[in-house]
Amino acid sequence: MGQRQDLLAGARKCLAEKGYSRTTARDITAASGANLAAIGYHFGSKEALLNAAVLESFDEWGNAIEEAMAVPYEGEPIDRLEGFLALFLAGSAEHRTTLVASVQAFAEAEFVPEIRQQLAAAYDGARRGIAAMLLDVEPDRVRAEDLALGSLALAIISGIALQLFIAPEPTPSARELAVAIKTLVHN
Secondary structure, eight states: OOHHHHHHHHHHHHHHHHOTTTOOHHHHHHHHSOOHHHHHHHHSSHHHHHHHHHHHHHHHHHHHHHHHHHSOOOSSHHHHHHHHHHHHHHHHGGGHHHHHHHHHHHHHHTTOHHHHHHHHHHHHHHHHHHHHHHHTSOGGGOOGGGHHHHHHHHHHHHHHHHHHHHOSTTOOOHHHHHHHHHHHHHO
């Protein structure tokens, strides 16, 4: 890896271990093996480096979701959602550091327009992709009215991710979530 990539890796490690506001430039250089001047040279500031690391982490979380969406699921949309959630939940433990950094991306989006724009673009793509997966159609066949289904599923995914982040033990399983959705619809 080059020094720029080392800095990004060090910043991501610090984000996961210390958080955005508690990470210092010295923490990043210690984690990356780079020197302080390299931060300015490659990123301009510690904040710009941390923002880049946050965006990279969010992209990684998005990639994990895309991998889970790529699996062919059978049955009705609720069955496909359950299958997706089961795979998503099963892989969540190994992506905890990515989840931590992604949660920080949401907080920073209020203050960093670049992060907000990237998150908005990621959500636009995710709505369409998730709706396509649930409806078992190609993404370009998703109609405007189907995007609400993608938004609802994305809200469930984001909410479950936050529950995993805060308290993993009581987080419901994919099956329990599917039963809860069916109860909501049928009562």
